[in-house]
Amino acid sequence: MHERLSFHIKRDSAIHRLNPLTKLTLVLTLILLAFLTPWYWTPHILAVIFIPILSVIGKVAKEYFTTALKLILPAATFLFIMQAVFQPIGEEIIFHFYFLDVTQESLMFAFRNAMRIIVMVSAFTLFLLTTHPSELMSDLTRRGLPGQFAYVMISTLQILPQMQAKAQTIISAQRSRGLDTESTFLKRAGSIFPLVGPLVFGSLAEVEERAIAIEARGFTSKQVKTSFHEIPDSSNDKILRWSLLFLILVSIVLNLWHS
Amino acid sequence: MLDKIKSNFNTQTWVLIPIAIAINIAVGQIVLLLKLPVFLDSIGTVLVAVLCGPWAGALTGALSNVIWGVAIDPGALPWWPVAFFIGYMAGRMAEWGFFKSWWKVVVTGFVIALTAAIVSTPIAVYLFGGITASGSSFITAYLLQTGQGIWQAVVSTSFLTEPVDKITTAMIAFAIILGLPKRTIGGYPKAANAEAEGADKNQLYIAIGVVVLLVLFAAFLLRNILGG
Amino acid sequence: MAFINLQNLTYKYPLTKTPALQNINLQIDKGEFISVIGANGAGKSTLCYALAGFVPHFFKGEISGEIEVDGIASSKSTLDEWVVNVGLAFQNPFNQISGAKYTVFEEIAFGLENIGVPREQMKSRVEEAMKLTGISNLADRSPYSLSGGQQQRVALTSILVMQPKLLVLDEPTSQMDPIGTREVFEVIHNLTQSGMTVVMVEHKVEWIAHFANRVIALKDGSIFMEGKPSDVLTSDLLIENGFGVSRYTSVAREAKKQGLWKKEKLPVTLFEAAEGFKE
Numbered sequence: 001m002h003e004r005l006s007f008h009i010k011r012d013s014a015i016h017r018l019n020p021l022t023k024l025t026l027v028l029t030l031i032l033l034a035f036l037t038p039w040y041w042t043p044h045i046l047a048v049i050f051i052p053i054l055s056v057i058g059k060v061a062k063e064y065f066t067t068a069l070k071l072i073l074p075a076a077t078f079l080f081i082m083q084a085v086f087q088p089i090g091e092e093i094i095f096h097f098y099f100l101d102v103t104q105e106s107l108m109f110a111f112r113n114a115m116r117i118i119v120m121v122s123a124f125t126l127f128l129l130t131t132h133p134s135e136l137m138s139d140l141t142r143r144g145l146p147g148q149f150a151y152v153m154i155s156t157l158q159i160l161p162q163m164q165a166k167a168q169t170i171i172s173a174q175r176s177r178g179l180d181t182e183s184t185f186l187k188r189a190g191s192i193f194p195l196v197g198p199l200v201f202g203s204l205a206e207v208e209e210r211a212i213a214i215e216a217r218g219f220t221s222k223q224v225k226t227s228f229h230e231i232p233d234s235s236n237d238k239i240l241r242w243s244l245l246f247l248i249l250v251s252i253v254l255n256l257w258h259s
Numbered sequence: 260m261l262d263k264i265k266s267n268f269n270t271q272t273w274v275l276i277p278i279a280i281a282i283n284i285a286v287g288q289i290v291l292l293l294k295l296p297v298f299l300d301s302i303g304t305v306l307v308a309v310l311c312g313p314w315a316g317a318l319t320g321a322l323s324n325v326i327w328g329v330a331i332d333p334g335a336l337p338w339w340p341v342a343f344f345i346g347y348m349a350g351r352m353a354e355w356g357f358f359k360s361w362w363k364v365v366v367t368g369f370v371i372a373l374t375a376a377i378v379s380t381p382i383a384v385y386l387f388g389g390i391t392a393s394g395s396s397f398i399t400a401y402l403l404q405t406g407q408g409i410w411q412a413v414v415s416t417s418f419l420t421e422p423v424d425k426i427t428t429a430m431i432a433f434a435i436i437l438g439l440p441k442r443t444i445g446g447y448p449k450a451a452n453a454e455a456e457g458a459d460k461n462q463l464y465i466a467i468g469v470v471v472l473l474v475l476f477a478a479f480l481l482r483n484i485l486g487g
Numbered sequence: 488m489a490f491i492n493l494q495n496l497t498y499k500y501p502l503t504k505t506p507a508l509q510n511i512n513l514q515i516d517k518g519e520f521i522s523v524i525g526a527n528g529a530g531k532s533t534l535c536y537a538l539a540g541f542v543p544h545f546f547k548g549e550i551s552g553e554i555e556v557d558g559i560a561s562s563k564s565t566l567d568e569w570v571v572n573v574g575l576a577f578q579n580p581f582n583q584i585s586g587a588k589y590t591v592f593e594e595i596a597f598g599l600e601n602i603g604v605p606r607e608q609m610k611s612r613v614e615e616a617m618k619l620t621g622i623s624n625l626a627d628r629s630p631y632s633l634s635g636g637q638q639q640r641v642a643l644t645s646i647l648v649m650q651p652k653l654l655v656l657d658e659p660t661s662q663m664d665p666i667g668t669r670e671v672f673e674v675i676h677n678l679t680q681s682g683m684t685v686v687m688v689e690h691k692v693e694w695i696a697h698f699a700n701r702v703i704a705l706k707d708g709s710i711f712m713e714g715k716p717s718d719v720l721t722s723d724l725l726i727e728n729g730f731g732v733s734r735y736t737s738v739a740r741e742a743k744k745q746g747l748w749k750k751e752k753l754p755v756t757l758f759e760a761a762e763g764f765k766e
Contacts, residue, residue, distance in 0.1 A: 442500070442501070445501050445547075446546075
């Protein structure tokens, strides 16, 4: 079990050094380009060439490809097959399978959709690999995001692995008392409560004390919060952000003009 | 408006939200493991919505998907508006008094399901062309093959799958709230919305019964659709 | 005028019938080290919450009487203003980890960030506080990876760094070994020497006897006994009413019955017991 939920790899690279907001804008731009530009091959080029190059620049290529192969590719493949087989579009039938027709159009459609999803997911993966969550939150808080959001995001990332570990413990405990996750449907349905109950009640009982603890440390203070971390935001960052926004604008215009 | 939103959030709300998100995800994963025909991945969202209010519920829902997206499965990301409105609607129903007895909670679950169906349809159609990576897409695909239009197929699928899941979710959240000591609930902004009418114990037993029946019904439904 | 002034304080939690605190009158001077003892449910934690502002601001419920710290009435203040002057650390260290931070250093800085301390001062204040409690070596660890005792030190440091005038501690050493406990008591003792006022709920009576200026024994929400540690902790009344006393006191008490303890006063610590039996 991970002690905490974070993909972040601590390294020094041009991408690591970018301001978190700049990286977030980059992710958004990549996704919007993949979905908006009218040219069929845009998502493919982004997914297969552009984002991998970025991962090399960010010195996280190895971790990026591991994640891509383990997580992203299987999901995208599944989506591709589902769409290729079930999408009832096109005339030119390539092959026939029971009542299902796979046409050239449905193949092309599925291919692009899978690539779009790959762009979306891998752009985020790259962002997570090169950005520490507390860096992101410090920067966004400095820009005016209420401090409570930073609290919620980061404590969720830390509570979740604990909760998953607890869930594991409860499942094994219930198993040793005879619960079988492979048994009949009725038994499995009935086992929701003994599984969910202990997990939920334990953590809900802690809420009050945890609220007291952070209030004792000024959580509700009306002072303007300060931040220990100083997140650099260079003029290059600003230029890059504006150019990315311009790129988004262009793709929106192209999209509207094309359709 | 801003004051209304603010009234949902005290320190206990902020502490509860991360726990609720973790409950959403952890329970969702347990249910997956038990191979039950429901998702139950918004129990935490409904809890926050009832105890703290619609805006807190909406935030919990949206953040659940964002965090599920960035930490576990990025495919969950585009569905955040669905989770947002599930939380919002659950909170609104609770404010209207529809979280105080078992049959009212059934109504709430049904309304949440309708909300989810309506919000998820455009996302499924525009982003995925109707076929998503979720198991229920087999139903959509089947309906598409029978000649239904894409919107109709996606909406029908949602109407088939959502109510059972969301009514079960609402019922479990109701059972949890009934099971909590009154003292624990008192500190949340909208604790009064969760005060059960009548005897707690009876409500609890009925709620548990309804959950089990619903899950059975879902299994029956699935077997008939996929088998047929 | 005393630094802390509780007058006729009676308090009832919501949904409960009996008051958790009943007619408490208590004056504490600046720089005093007060120890609070009592059985479970005697009102120790409620007293801590009252001093720290959480009763009634956080818990609501019914309150009557006055709580005053440094001339300011709790009823005329808000919780977020109150916690700047009064720090609270309690027993369960796990629930005191904010969760919002990845390292011990950041965790301790959390309170300073919240009350808007400028970045330039933050680093030195955090380092100083960590040095004081002896956890400088933990700075880069995750708070969740620490032992219970270490987490308790982090919780204490996170409050100390905010430099409160009054420090309220509810069993802050429950998960520490004897050496750790001693160190924490020494740190707190030194702080009172430099003017900080400390109210501490604690079971470890030997350490109380060693360091505290005054002991307050609570029973059923009221002050049962109050005075110097050597008087209160050895009183027969205390023992007969089920308060925990030190094993040296119990031994000497038995010895006295059999004529083996010659002194008038019973011991609390090992040192006092050894001295007494020498005679």
